[in-house]
Amino acid sequence: MDPKTASNLSFILNKPHDVEFKSRDLPTLSDPHDVLVAINYTGICGSDVHYWTHGAIGHYVVKEPMVLGHESAGTIVEVGSAVTTLRPGDRVALEPGYPCRRCGPCLSGKYNLCPEMRFAATPPYHGTLTGFWVSPADFCYKLPESVTLQEGALVEPLAVAVHIVRQAVVTPGQSVVVMGAGPVGLLCAAVARAFGASTVVSVDIVESKLAFAKSFCSTHTYSSQRIPAPENASNIRALAPNLAGGADVVIDASGAEPSIQTSLHVVRTGGTYVQGGMGRDEITFPIMAMCLKEVTAKGSFRYGSGDYKLAVELVASGRVDVRKLISGVVDFEDAEQAFEKVKEGEVIKILIAGPNEKKE
Incomplete structure (x- = not known):
């Protein structure tokens, strides 16, 4: 996929129950350790719906328009000059929170407790319901051939x-x-x-x-x-x-x-x-x-060192069959329908196809 000709359409929350689809500028790699990922599928969870309905979770308040979504899998389209573990075409599950790597919790191995955590779709940071996403390479987990991109989107809740x-x-x-x-x-x-x-x-x-x-x-x-x-x-x-x-x-x-x-x-x-x-x-x-x-x-808060790697292994080995949790997939333009279904309890886990994902 050529990001220069593909869509970076994004699903943006302006305020509770006020969303819009808007094309955003293509993100660029500013760090040699980062990669550019084309988002293929994104799952919706309770926190996404809570922002959509209330505009806040605790002291995290949506004050400016914010792209929603954080349970995603995608395909690498560009890698930074220092990246050696991934290459274009690799399919990955995205860990959507990036710590500072320097504070006490980070250095003690509990980076999920980092006070400077930049977590997707948590104000003021944008989420992954978009065409392209920049991620540190070490927070992308390559999917084995036996694991589909739809399964990859469920690695986050797993x-x-x-x-x-x-x-x-x-x-x-x-x-x-x-x-x-x-x-x-x-x-x-x-x-x-x-x-x-x-x-x-x-x-x-x-x-x-x-x-x-x-x-x-x-x-x-x-x-x-x-x-x-x-x-x-x-x-x-x-x-x-x-x-x-x-x-x-x-x-x-x-x-x-x-x-x-x-x-x-x-x-x-x-x-x-x-x-x-x-x-x-x-x-x-x-x-x-x-x-x-x-x-x-x-x-217990989110996930820490080794959790994503083990989650991928549990899916790849068949010990946890996350496919059974997928109630359906909707096109990107129908993203708000997915939020409605989750809110009404009609589904276990619904996925939203990325804006560049081919319709079947």
Whole structure:
């Protein structure tokens, strides 16, 4: 593809529910370690929809027009003079956040906590719903021939799940309960199975999501009831013999207060709890249950060193079949339809084809 003759049409958010398609200048390589990528497919997640509907997430506020999107795969069309690991034509999954590489978190190996992180579609930085994207070469992950570009677009949410499960230190034979059966929750359950967990329970309030979870990766499912958290926890522990004393690991991928409350009652004495879902800034949760059981509690934010590489390997090996999560693909000009479908809960994961992707 010749970027000089191709489109750099972009999907731009001006303010909540006010979007436009606009052709932007072709980005150029200013750093010899960068590459120019033609975007082939982009997935839509909850944070994209939140910006579209509210114009902000926490203290990240859209004050100027911003290109949306961050779950992308594309094709290298140009490389900087210092790049030796990639060449034009290579298909890559894009890690859409670039740290400063010099601060304490970066130097300690936790670059996802870098205070200077430049993350796609997070104000003030533009996202990947565009024709061409400039990226540091070391944040592009070459896709094996067996992995499609559509699968490559799902490496980003899979890397989120990999990071959560690695935070939980899931090991073979363990029991894992995942609260929430949205895309990240489903992928957490799938990664836990790939890590060797023998029992994986998906919990949600939507029966169709639970049915999909059972067919996709989970050994058990539970439809959360409007009952006190200890009762929901008791019902979950009754699902399998190795859950009787509580789960070895509980992951909350929902951010919902009732799920978090139930999680602390489900986890076993000495077990591990990881908060992956984001919800309200402040909630009420059973602190005594956490203390008396001496639970190891951790947060999880995006992804860090090795997570993207492992995510690509899990897809390439077939241990996580992300194709099953793809509900459909829409043309670039129909991008807002994808946002509508995600908002209404009509899809698991929908992809938007890049503006230069050939229509079938």
